[in-house]
Amino acid sequence: MLLRAxxxxxxxQADLNGTIGEGDGGVPxxxxxxxxxxxxTRGSTELAATRQALxxxxxxxxxxxxxxxxxxxxxxxxxADATGIPLDDRIRAATGxxxxxxxLNKFGGSANTHDSPRDTELDLSDPTKLFE
Numbered sequence: 001m002l003l004r005a006x007x008x009x010x011x012x013q014a015d016l017n018g019t020i021g022e023g024d025g026g027v028p029x030x031x032x033x034x035x036x037x038x039x040x041t042r043g044s045t046e047l048a049a050t051r052q053a054l055x056x057x058x059x060x061x062x063x064x065x066x067x068x069x070x071x072x073x074x075x076x077x078x079x080a081d082a083t084g085i086p087l088d089d090r091i092r093a094a095t096g097x098x099x100x101x102x103x104l105n106k107f108g109g110s111a112n113t114h115d116s117p118r119d120t121e122l123d124l125s126d127p128t129k130l131f132e
Contacts, residue, residue, distance in 0.1 A: 029054070029057045029058050032050070032053050032054045032057040032058070033054065033058075033066055035050045035053070035054075036050040036051060036053070036054040036066065036067075036070070037066075037070045038050075039051075040067070040070050040071075040074070041070065041074050051063075054066060077109070080109065080112075081108065081109035081112070084112045085112060086112045086113040087112075087113045092113055
């Protein structure tokens with residue numbers, strides 16, 4: 001929702017499929033940004049290569065901003081999921097269509113939101129399942 005709103009504020013159109021690893025998100029250097037974010041979040045063996053590719057694409061100053069953003073979002077999402085913070089009613093209603101379209105209701109954290117459809121039930125006895 002924030003990506004969509006911030007894109008509209010500057011007269012741009014973001015492609016939210018970039019958030020699920022499809023395409024460049026409609027932003028400059030989107031592929032490099034997405035690949036770095038995924039590698040950093042997953043602790044991938046590709047992290048060094050994606051880091052270098054992003055630095056070459058955007059420069060060292062913008063890379064620091066991108067890395068900080070990845071770290072902040074990663075931490076916020078993990079805390080929200082681990083503590084069970086649900087979407088509030090306004091956000092749930094406003095994001096329902098694209099959460100369905102992108103398959104976001106299949107992620108473990110969606111179990112925290114009332115009336116959020118899930119394809120499978122989550123075993124909440126194992127907190128690591130929230131991060132699958």
